[in-house]
Amino acid sequence: MSNMLFLVLCSLQDPHFAEPVRLRAGEAYVRVESPGWAAPCWHDVDGDGKKDLVVGQFHDGKMRVYRSLGEGKLAEGRWLEAGGKVAQVPGVW
Amino acid sequence: MDLDADGNLDLLSGSYSRHGQDMAGLFQVLWGEKGGQFRAAKALSGSDGKELLLPAGDSDEVDVERICTRPFAADLDGDGKLDLVAGNFAGTFAFFHGEGAGQFAPNASWLEAEGKRLSVAAHGDPFLIDWDADGDLDLLSGSAQGGAFLFANVGTRTAPRFAARKTLVEPAGEGAGPDELGDGHLQGPGGSTRVWCDDLNGDGKLDLLLGDNVTLYHAAAGVEPSVAQAKLGEWRAALARLMEQQADDWNERYEELEKARDAFVTEDRTGFVWVLYKK
Numbered sequence: 293m294s295n296m297l298f299l300v301l302c303s304l305q306d307p308h309f310a311e312p313v314r315l316r317a318g319e320a321y322v323r324v325e326s327p328g329w330a331a332p333c334w335h336d337v338d339g340d341g342k343k344d345l346v347v348g349q350f351h352d353g354k355m356r357v358y359r360s361l362g363e364g365k366l367a368e369g370r371w372l373e374a375g376g377k378v379a380q381v382p383g384v385w
Numbered sequence: 386m387d388l389d390a391d392g393n394l395d396l397l398s399g400s401y402s403r404h405g406q407d408m409a410g411l412f413q414v415l416w417g418e419k420g421g422q423f424r425a426a427k428a429l430s431g432s433d434g435k436e437l438l439l440p441a442g443d444s445d446e447v448d449v450e451r452i453c454t455r456p457f458a459a460d461l462d463g464d465g466k467l468d469l470v471a472g473n474f475a476g477t478f479a480f481f482h483g484e485g486a487g488q489f490a491p492n493a494s495w496l497e498a499e500g501k502r503l504s505v506a507a508h509g510d511p512f513l514i515d516w517d518a519d520g521d522l523d524l525l526s527g528s529a530q531g532g533a534f535l536f537a538n539v540g541t542r543t544a545p546r547f548a549a550r551k552t553l554v555e556p557a558g559e560g561a562g563p564d565e566l567g568d569g570h571l572q573g574p575g576g577s578t579r580v581w582c583d584d585l586n587g588d589g590k591l592d593l594l595l596g597d598n599v600t601l602y603h604a605a606a607g608v609e610p611s612v613a614q615a616k617l618g619e620w621r622a623a624l625a626r627l628m629e630q631q632a633d634d635w636n637e638r639y640e641e642l643e644k645a646r647d648a649f650v651t652e653d654r655t656g657f658v659w660v661l662y663k664k
Contacts, residue, residue, distance in 0.1 A: 309554070309593070309661040312573035321568075323655045330596030330656030331455075331579035337394065339421050343583070347596065347658060348398065353426075355396075364586070372396075374415050374423040381413045381426050383400035 315345065317358045317366040324349035324356070337372075346372065353381030386458045388467065389487030393417035398426070399453035399471065410453030412437045412471070429456075431491030432484050439471055439479050440493050449474035455579070458483075459513035461522050463543035470496065472509025476528065477502045496524070498536065498547045505550070506530040514582045516591060521545060525553070525593075527578030532556030533593055533661075554578075554595065554661060564618045566610055566650070568601050574659045575599040590663035601653040608649050616649040 315322045324330045324347060331348035338344060342360040347369070349355070356369040371378040388395040396415040402408055412429040431437045442450035456471040466483040471493070473479070479493035496503045505528035516523040517537055524536040524547060533554040540546030557575050577598035585592040604613035624642060632638065646652075 308664055310664055312595075312659040312661050314571065315594075315658040315660060322658045324596075325655070327654040328598040328600075328656040329577055329579070330598070330658050332581050332594045332596045332658045334581050334583045334585065334594055335394070337421065345594075345658070346396075348579075349656065353398070353400070372423070375425040377425070379396075379415055379423060379426065381398045381400055381415075383402045383404060383411060383413070 315366065317345075318368050320368075322347060322356075322358060322366070322369070325351040325354075327351065348381070350384055353384035354378060355381075386467065387417070388414060388458055389416070390467075390485070391417075393419060394421065396423060397429075397456055397458055399455045401452050401454075401474075407451075408447045409438055409451035410473075412453060412456045412469070429487075429489070431481070432488040433491045435491060437469075437481065437489060437491065439473055440495075442475070450477065454508050455510050457511045457513055459522055461513060461545055463521075463541075470511045470513060470524065472511045472526065474508055476505040476507045476509045478504075478509050478511050478524065478526075496536075496547060498549050503536050503547055503550065505534055506556070508577065510579050512580050512582055514591065516582070525580050525582055527580040527595065528556060529577055530556035530558055531574055531576040531578045531597065533578060533580050533595060554593065557597075564614065564621055566602050566604060566614050566617070568599075568657075571599065571657070574657075577656070585660055586662060588662075592663050593661040595659045595661065596656055597659065598654075598656045601655065602650040603653060605647065605649050605651055613649045617646075620646050620649075 329350040333346045334343050336343045344360050345358040347356050355372040357372050358366040358369045394417040398413045400410040400413050413426040414429050415423040415426050428436045439451045442448050450473050452474040454472040456469050458467045461468045466485040468483040469481040471479045478496040481493045482490040505526050507529035510527035512525040513522040521538040521542045523538045526534050535551045535553050537548045538545050539548045574595040575597040579596040581594040582591050604610040
């Protein structure tokens with residue numbers, strides 16, 4: 293897609309939203325392993341009263357947990373575990 | 386969500402395939418335990434004891450309507466029990482009535498507006514929330530093309546009825562991206578969006594989280610970035626020309642083109658997470 297088309301599409305965005313912000317955890321952007329497809333959810337998974345970011349991905353059907361540190365900051369990610377191992381959703385492909 | 390109402394947080398996911406069987410995705414659950422731990426993923430069964438599946442479509446080939454992209458649990462019909470709304474590759478949405486304590490009716494109906502199935506371009510990504518604060522649950526979705534979409538519930542808390550699709554965030558297009566190296570040019574979500582909705586900054590307004598899928602390019606080892614960027618532009622132009630052609634050796638020419646790209650850039654496929662704060 294050309295830069296011009298990209299800019300046009302950005303300008304069509306619902307004016308009720310502020311400009312998109314790409315999430316970081318620590319200094320690095322939150323990102324998933326190749327070949328991509330990030331699926332976020334926002335829920336308190338560690339029971340500390342603050343909602344955390346969990347991001348699912350295509351590769352191996354794994355999920356990464358980014359704990360909320362407060363004030364909009366996220367800790368570095370760790371793989372979600374199930375049964376003592378890195379959790380995987382089978383049949384993602 | 387607590388799918389079986391046992392007080393423990395459960396994690397629900399779709400899946401694309403049943404290995405060794407017809408292409409159809411199961412509903413996978415990581416059941417939560419006391420202390421916040423999860424058990425290994427297990428396929429969710431309907432109240433008939435059989436693994437829950439989306440309704441079969443009429444395709445003789447790969448049944449894209451059965452490929453479960455995402456199930457979402459919420460009490461859509463207001464009877465106090467969690468129901469499931471599941472998306473699929475076709476971009477439509479199936480409703481499974483909840484019977485309580487993690488039990489769901491095995492047969493689903495399709496969510497519709499004015500007699501037509503609700504749909505996005507492909508890869509439905511349902512999320513239920515009272516977006517317009519009128520007391521019932523509305524349906525949000527990402528799509529393979531990206532963006533975010535709203536199907537407003539214009540019925541009631543106990544008798545949902547959906548309006549036609551409205552675009553909340555314009556889709557960027559599948560695999561879209563300008564001819565620039567690295568990721569500094571990214572201004573917003575790319576294609577293949579997955580949506581979550583919550584008041585993320587505590588201002589009382591619902592915001593959107595959008596996951597995406599992007600392909601980044603970096604200069605190959607030993608190649609000046611300016612040279613790599615120029616060659617990437619030429620390469621994209623060549624690809625565009627090829628896409629307009631029909632030739633017996635099209636596949637071979639495509640593979641050659643793909644291979645040629647490796648001489649000046651490396652491909653980096655990933656996905657990011659974006660926040661769109663409601664003003």
